[in-house]
Structures are given as C-alpha cells and as structure tokens.
Amino acid sequence: MTVDANSSISVNTDTTKQQALKSKAISLDAMGGDNMPHAAVEGAIRAQSEGINVVLVGDTEILSAELAKHGATVPIHDARDVITMQDHASEVRRRKESSIMQAMQLAKSGECSACVSMGHSGATMAASLFVLGRIKGVERPAIMANMPTLKGVSVLADAGANADCRPSYLQQFAVMGSIYHRVLHGSTNPQVGLMSIGEEEEKGNELTLESHQLLKETASIKFYGNIEGRDVLSGDVEVIVTDGFTGNVILKLAEGEAKTIFKWLREGVESGGPLAKLGALLLKPVFRKLRAKLDPSEYGAQPLLGVNGYAFIGHGSADSKAVYNALKTARLTVEAGLLEQLKTEIAQLS
Amino acid sequence: MTVDANSSISVNTDTTKQQALKSKAISLDAMGGDNMPHAAVEGAIRAQSEGINVVLVGDTEILSAELAKHGATVPIHDARDVITMQDHASEVRRRKESSIMQAMQLAKSGECSACVSMGHSGATMAASLFVLGRIKGVERPAIMANMPTLKGVSVLADAGANADCRPSYLQQFAVMGSIYHRVLHGSTNPQVGLMSIGEEEEKGNELTLESHQLLKETASIKFYGNIEGRDVLSGDVEVIVTDGFTGNVILKLAEGEAKTIFKWLREGVESGGPLAKLGALLLKPVFRKLRAKLDPSEYGAQPLLGVNGYAFIGHGSADSKAVYNALKTARLTVEAGLLEQLKTEIAQLS
Numbered sequence: 001m002t003v004d005a006n007s008s009i010s011v012n013t014d015t016t017k018q019q020a021l022k023s024k025a026i027s028l029d030a031m032g033g034d035n036m037p038h039a040a041v042e043g044a045i046r047a048q049s050e051g052i053n054v055v056l057v058g059d060t061e062i063l064s065a066e067l068a069k070h071g072a073t074v075p076i077h078d079a080r081d082v083i084t085m086q087d088h089a090s091e092v093r094r095r096k097e098s099s100i101m102q103a104m105q106l107a108k109s110g111e112c113s114a115c116v117s118m119g120h121s122g123a124t125m126a127a128s129l130f131v132l133g134r135i136k137g138v139e140r141p142a143i144m145a146n147m148p149t150l151k152g153v154s155v156l157a158d159a160g161a162n163a164d165c166r167p168s169y170l171q172q173f174a175v176m177g178s179i180y181h182r183v184l185h186g187s188t189n190p191q192v193g194l195m196s197i198g199e200e201e202e203k204g205n206e207l208t209l210e211s212h213q214l215l216k217e218t219a220s221i222k223f224y225g226n227i228e229g230r231d232v233l234s235g236d237v238e239v240i241v242t243d244g245f246t247g248n249v250i251l252k253l254a255e256g257e258a259k260t261i262f263k264w265l266r267e268g269v270e271s272g273g274p275l276a277k278l279g280a281l282l283l284k285p286v287f288r289k290l291r292a293k294l295d296p297s298e299y300g301a302q303p304l305l306g307v308n309g310y311a312f313i314g315h316g317s318a319d320s321k322a323v324y325n326a327l328k329t330a331r332l333t334v335e336a337g338l339l340e341q342l343k344t345e346i347a348q349l350s
Numbered sequence: 351m352t353v354d355a356n357s358s359i360s361v362n363t364d365t366t367k368q369q370a371l372k373s374k375a376i377s378l379d380a381m382g383g384d385n386m387p388h389a390a391v392e393g394a395i396r397a398q399s400e401g402i403n404v405v406l407v408g409d410t411e412i413l414s415a416e417l418a419k420h421g422a423t424v425p426i427h428d429a430r431d432v433i434t435m436q437d438h439a440s441e442v443r444r445r446k447e448s449s450i451m452q453a454m455q456l457a458k459s460g461e462c463s464a465c466v467s468m469g470h471s472g473a474t475m476a477a478s479l480f481v482l483g484r485i486k487g488v489e490r491p492a493i494m495a496n497m498p499t500l501k502g503v504s505v506l507a508d509a510g511a512n513a514d515c516r517p518s519y520l521q522q523f524a525v526m527g528s529i530y531h532r533v534l535h536g537s538t539n540p541q542v543g544l545m546s547i548g549e550e551e552e553k554g555n556e557l558t559l560e561s562h563q564l565l566k567e568t569a570s571i572k573f574y575g576n577i578e579g580r581d582v583l584s585g586d587v588e589v590i591v592t593d594g595f596t597g598n599v600i601l602k603l604a605e606g607e608a609k610t611i612f613k614w615l616r617e618g619v620e621s622g623g624p625l626a627k628l629g630a631l632l633l634k635p636v637f638r639k640l641r642a643k644l645d646p647s648e649y650g651a652q653p654l655l656g657v658n659g660y661a662f663i664g665h666g667s668a669d670s671k672a673v674y675n676a677l678k679t680a681r682l683t684v685e686a687g688l689l690e691q692l693k694t695e696i697a698q699l700s
Contacts, residue, residue: 150610160547163555197510197598205513205595229602233610245555246596248547250603252579257607260500260583264643268636275632282629286618293614 024113025053025075026330027106030063031082031099032119034317040118041066043323044074052331055112057103058082077102082119085316089122093130100124104131107309114310114330116301118318125161128304128311135339137346140165141306142173142244143313144180145251146299151235155181155190159302160248167211170194170241174221175345176305177239183336184299184329185238193227193237195246201226207243215241220345258294262287300326303333305342310334374463375403375425376680377456380413381432381449382469384667390468391416393673394424402681405462407453408432427452432469435666439472443480450474454481457659464660464680466651468668475511478654478661485689487696490515491656492523492594493663494530495601496649501585505531505540509652510598517561520544520591524571525695526655527589533686534649534679535588543577543587545596551576557593565591570695608644612637650676653683655692660684 026047030040037058044054045067053075056063060078067074079102081095092101100117104127107115117124125143134141142158157177162169174192181190194212196204201212204226215223224237232240232250242250265287269280280287292298300322301314312330314322376397380390387408394404395417403425406413410428417424429452431445442451450467454477457465467474475493484491492508507527512519524542531540544562546554551562554576565573574587582590582600592600615637619630630637642648650672651664662680664672 150613163547195599197513197595197602205593208595229599229604230606230609232603233607243555245547245558246599249545249579249596249600252547253582253600253603254579254607256580257583257604258611259580261608261611261640261644263500264640265636268639269633272633272636276636279629279632279636282625283619283622283633286615286622286626286629289618290611290614294611 024334025055025111026327026334027055027057027077027103027112027115028323028327029099029103029115029117029119029124030056030058031079032084032117032124033314035319036118037063037066039318039320039323041070041074042320043327045070045072046320046324047327048074052327054327055106057106058099077106079103083123085120087120087123089120089126092123092127100127101131104128104311107311108132113334114312116312116314116323116326116330118301118314118316118323118326121160121313121316124311124313125304128307128309132307132309132311135306135308135343135346137350138306139172140169141304142169142176143247143302143304144177145247145302146184147232147240147251147254148293148298149233149235152238153185154232154235154238154240155184156240156242156247156251157305158242158244158247159251160244161304162244164245165207165243167207167214170207170211170243171214171218172306172346172349174215174218174223174239174241175349176342177241178221179338179341179345180303180305180333181238183333183338183341187238189222190238191224191236192221192239192241193224193231195229195240195242195250196226197228199226199228211241218349220348255294255296262291297322297325299329300324301329303329305338308339310339374684375405375461376677376684377405377407377427377453377462377465378673378677379449379453379465379467379469379474380406380408381429382434382467382473383664385669386468387413387416389668389670389673391420391424392670393677395420395422396670396674397677398424402677404677405456407456408449427456429453433473435470437470437473439470439476442473442477450477451481454478454661457661458482463684464662466662466664466673466676466680468651468664468666468673468676471510471663471666474661474663475654478657478659482657482659482661485656485658485693485696487700488656489522490519491654492519492526493597493652493654494527495597495652496534497582497590497601497604498643498648499583499585502588503535504582504585504588504590505534506590506592506597506601507655508592508594508597509601510594511654512594514595515557515593517557517564520557520561520593521564521568522656522696522699524565524568524573524589524591525699526692527591528571529688529691529695530653530655530683531588533683533688533691537588539572540588541574541586542571542589542591543574543581545579545590545592545600546576547578549576549578561591568699570698605644605646612641647672647675649679650674651679653679658689660689
C-alpha cells in the first residue's frame with residue numbers, strides 16, 4: 001500500500017482508497033499537530049461512519065497500527081516526513097514528502113476534494129498557496145474564523161494570514177467572508193462590519209479610513225459600517241473584517257479571556273466554601289453549555305479562502321472531536337460549491 | 351462665586367477654593383459624561399471626605415443645586431459650555447469656555463495638580479495636548495489602561511490615543527508604561543511584552559518586527575519579547591505595548607467579552623430551572639467578586655502619559671464610584687511624582 005518515500009508525489013492505488021477518492025474524499029494530514037496521529041485517526045473513523053470519506057496522509061505503519069486499535073479501515077496515503085512546530089513554514093517548498101504537502105497535492109490533483117491539517121499553521125498556509133495557488137483576482141487569501149456571538153456565529157476575516165494589509169485586501173476579505181457565512185451558517189445577506197476604534201466613519205487608522213470608503217462602494221456586500229472591540233461578540237454583524245494582525249489578536253484574546261474567566265470562577269468556587277461548591281454543582285449544566293459555546297473546536301478548522309481549492313487549518317491542539325468537526329465543515333463547504341461562488345464574486349469585483 | 355462665562359479663563363477667588371488649590375486640588379470636568387453632573391458631584395464629595403481636594407468645573411448653578419442635595423460644599427470653577435459626544439474633538443480649540451478646557455487650564459496654570467474628565471475622550475485628549483503640550487522628547491502621548499490578569503493588573507499602552515504608530519512611539523510607550531506600572535501598582539521592574547501574533551521575534555507585522563528590535567535595545571525597560579492575544583490576561587507581563595488601534599480593540603473586546611459571558615450565564619440560569627437558580631444564588635458572592643475584578647471602573651480613568659501635566663480620561667458611562675476612583679488614581683500619581691520620572695527617563699532615551 002505504501003510507495004517510495006523519495007518519489008516526488010506518491011499515489012496510492014489501493015482499491016478502498018480509489019473508492020474513497022471517487023466519492024470525493026477529504027485528505028487529512030494525520031501527522032501534524034499535538035495529538036497526532038490518534039486524534040486524526042479517531043476523527044476520521046467517526047467522519048467515515050457518517051459517510052464523509054477521508055484519506056489519512058502520513059506514515060502508513062504508524063497509521064495502520066493506530067487504525068488496528070480501533071479495528072477500523074480508513075484509506076492511507078503514505079508520507080514519511082512531518083513538518084513540526086519547530087520547523088520554518090517555508091520548508092514545505094523543499095519537503096514535498098511531508099504529510100501536509102502530500103495531503104495538499106491530493107486536493108490539488110482532484111483525487112481529494114479538500115485538505116485538512118491540524119499541524120503547523122504557517123506551513124499549512126504556505127503549502128496551500130504553493131500547491132493550490134490563488135484564485136484569479138484574489139490579492140491575498142485570508143483565514144476565516146468562527147466567533148460565537150449573542151445572536152449566533154460571526155465570521156472573522158482575516159484571522160491571521162496577512163499581518164499587513166491594504167484596503168483592497170479588506171474589500172476581498174469582506175466578499176469572501178460574506179460568502180463563507182452564507183454557506184456555513186445559512187444566512188442570506190450577512191452584514192459586514194469593519195473593525196475600528198469608533199463607530200463614526202472618520203475614526204480609525206489609515207487602513208480602516210480608506211477601507212471604509214471602499215467597503216461602502218462594494219455592491220456585493222451589505223456594509224454595516226465600523227464596529228468596535230465591544231461589538232465582536234454582540235452579533236450585530238455576521239462578518240467582521242480586519243487585517244490579519246488585529247484579527248489574530250482578537251481571536252486569541254477571545255479564547256484566552258474565556259479560559260481566564262473560567263479559571264477565576266473555579267478559583268472562586270474552590271475558595272468559596274461548601275455552599276459555593278454546591279452552587280457550582282447545581283450550575284454544572286449551565287457551565288457546560290457555556291463552555292461548549294466558547295469551544296473553538298466547534299468548527300474544527302478554519303478555511304484559507306482565496307486559494308484555488310479547499311484548504312482547512314486547525315488548532316495544533318485539536319482533539320478527535322475537532323478533527324471530526326473540521327472534516328464535516330470541509331465537506332459542507334465543498335458540497336455547497338464555495339469555491340465556485342468565490343470565483344464568480346471575486347471576478348465581479350474588478 | 352461665579353465669574354463672567356465670556357472671559358477667556360475665569361479664576362475663582364472664593365476662600366474655600368483657594369484652600370483647595372493650595373493643597374493641590376484636582377480639577378474635575380463635572381459636566382462631560384453620561385451621568386453628569388450627579389456622578390461627578392457624588393464622587394468629588396466622597397474623595398474630599400477622604401482628604402482629596404477637588405474643584406468641580408462646570409455650570410455653577412447646576413453644580414450648586416446638586417451639591418445642595420447632599421448638603422455638601424466643594425469648590426466650583428464656573429464653565430458654561432460643555433463639549434458633548436456629538437461634538438468634534440477639535441472644537442476644544444475654539445471653545446475655551448467649555449468645562450474640559452477650563453478644567454485643563456487649571457491643571458496647566460498650577461492652580462490644580464491634575465485634570466480628570468469623564469466626557470468626550472477625543473476632546474479630553476485634544477484639550478490635554480493643546481493646553482498642556484508634550485513633555486520634551488515625547489513623540490506621541492499614549493493612554494495607559496489597566497487590565498485585570500491572573501496575576502494582578504497589567505498596563506496596556508497605548509489603549510487608543512494613536513491609531514497609526516512608528517516603532518519609536520512604541521519604545522516610548524514601553525518606557526512610560528513601565529513607569530506607570532511601578533507608580534500605580536508598586537512593581538519594581540515590570541516586564542514589557544510586545545503584542546504580536548506569534549511568540550517568535552520574526553512573527554508580526556511591519557510595525558512589531560521593527561519595534562521588537564528597538565525594545566530589545568532599550569536599556570531602561572525589562573523586555574520579555576512578543577506576546578499574543580491569549581497572553582493579555584495571563585499576567586506574564588506587566589506592561590503590554592501595542593499601537594493605539596490594536597490596544598483599543600483589545601480593551602473594548604476584553605470588556606465586551608466579560609459582559610457577554612455574564613449575559614450567557616444569566617440566560618443559562620434563567621432557562622435552567624429552579625436548581626440552576628438556587629446554584630446561582632449560592633454562587634452570588636463568587637460572581638460578585640469576579641464582576642468586581644472585571645469592572646473597568648476600578649481605576650476610574652486612564653492617564654494620557656507624555657503630556658506635560660496630569661490628564662486623566664474616564665469612561666463616558668462613569669458612575670460616582672468611577673469618578674471617586676479616578677480622583678484617587680490621579681492623586682496617587684501626582685504624589686508619586688510620575689511626571690518628573692517620565693521627564694527623566696524620556697530624556698535618557700534619546
């Protein structure tokens with residue numbers, strides 16, 4: 001089932017795998033990430049049991065052994081190299097045998113419909129750009145993150161792919177974010193807010209002042225205007241547009257603060273005596289629901305939109321549930337024809 | 351007690367006020383803000399009862415009537431104009447009779463030691479710059495915000511004064527933030543973290559990449575390196591340095607998320623049946639403590655450091671407790687000689 005690790009791109013001809021590929025399997029980098037390969041294998045088994053076909057990409061021996069523990073069969077595409085968190089993202093260019101590059105190649109060649117990785121985010125992004133290329137007209141692909149809000153879920157674009165941006169990038173993020181929100185959350189005409197430091201259009205930095213004008217003139221989106229940090233979780237807008245630096249700070253602060261507040265609550269309960277402990281016990285279902293709402297693994301992974309294919313980037317700490325959710329999210333976007341919608345709307349922008 | 355509202359700068363010669371000024375009273379814009387003048391009057395009365403002298407700046411008739419309700423006497427400096435939230439910040443230049451401009455003039459002339467306003471933030475900032483000017487060598491004054499963390503309180507610099515920044519500004523923010531943390535929180539050698547999107551020094555945007563190198567070379571601070579959004583509330587660094595755009599987003603997101611999480615908790619309790627309600631009742635003291643920790647009015651107002659004087663900017667929604675806390679914070683920094691320390695360390699930078 002395995003092929004020579006030194007060949008440039010290895011294609012597995014196993015029958016089970018061929019069947020999986022026919023029904024548009026998703027290639028899963030099963031080696032990159034803190035909890036790999038077991039989280040990848042468990043997530044893939046669960047997804048497969050629900051009709052989502054997956055190809056595990058990684059070391060065949062390790063993956064076979066892991067699958068054997070579960071008595072399960074999932075197609076494997078052999079890849080003997082792994083980009084670790086210690087490696088530089090740019091190494092993907094020369095390490096074509098790495099699991100992320102092999103997984104991406106499967107998505108590129110059409111053997112697989114999409115690629116999911118929980119490994120090195122920078123490397124996954126670099127591999128996506130290098131292997132899939134950009135959609136014609138897209139200046140910079142962007143990461144779309146899902147944020148829980150008081151009214152549902154909003155999409156944050158860009159969540160970290162582009163640290164320095166131009167107004168035209170933000171315009172494309174707005175268009176791509178709107179399409180992604182429609183596809184993933186079933187909205188019809190999502191409102192787009194521009195992250196700034198004042199609601200008035202004359203407030204902001206150089207980037208947002210120019211971007212505000214451009215977004216106002218963009219016919220294909222529903223522009224709400226500026227929003228502020230306090231509006232991120234209010235859900236008044238479904239799409240939050242910002243540069244990748246600010247977006248990444250927002251995403252990580254939101255996750256970090258939720259964890260900190262839970263920690264403070266736990267400390268308060270622990271030092272609060274038996275009545276506080278009883279109270280916490282009675283509120284357990286409420287806390288559990290709140291925790292689930294704030295759980296970043298709810299959607300499993302974030303797409304890099306703007307590349308010419310489907311690439312999903314997950315948390316390095318992803319567990320099997322996150323892998324499963326990522327595969328579900330990938331499948332949903334593929335079935336909805338997200339890529340074709342992006343191509344059409346980006347072409348109309350210019 | 352009042353003077354002609356049309357005179358350029360009115361000086362009140364009332365004896366009570368003279369005494370207040372001698373012992374370094376703080377001028378309080380008693381008109382600007384959502385809850386004025388009652389929050390200003392109540393906050394000032396409380397501060398005065400604890401030996402912090404205050405001059406209320408605003409419409410004498412209105413303020414006298416408000417003071418009469420409490421049977422209290424606090425010196426008043428008459429000012430008949432108010433800059434409202436609907437006005438443009440730059441209007442302070444020509445509206446010298448406004449409460450914020452009059453209050454700032456008192457801090458400039460030496461009649462008062464510091465100026466506090468809960469009104470229009472932009473106008474307060476503009477008035478500070480216009481009336482007090484900058485400390486020699488300071489490129490851009492910055493707003494210092496206090497953030498609760500797992501280990502205490504950190505200072506965020508800049509929290510919103512400068513939307514677009516250069517590396518040299520961030521270097522000065524780091525120095526000013528360190529001094530402020532030492533003065534307000536009693537630290538000896540606070541660690542400075544540079545807000546970025548990766549811990550590695552080669553990660554970030556153009557501004558942070560350059561700033562990182564500059565901060566490394568700054569002898570008067572203890573530079574920790576880059577931090578990420580998730581580290582804001584961890585308290586691993588005492589001073590968080592960032593541009594005013596990102597800082598403002600961080601500050602408002604942190605406040606907004608805390609409110610949202612409490613809202614979700616409340617909703618969960620309300621829909622959770624009688625056991626959940628009992629649980630919430632038992633946890634009331636824990637919730638109250640957590641709420642107090644996350645309360646932005648804890649320090650009342652944020653200083654604009656780098657101007658040649660003491661100017662404090664509060665929340666428009668400030669209540670009397672926030673006003674009282676702001677007056678206490680102002681008094682503390684004046685007594686510690688913060689301004690002199692800033693002048694010395696900024697001079698050493700160049």
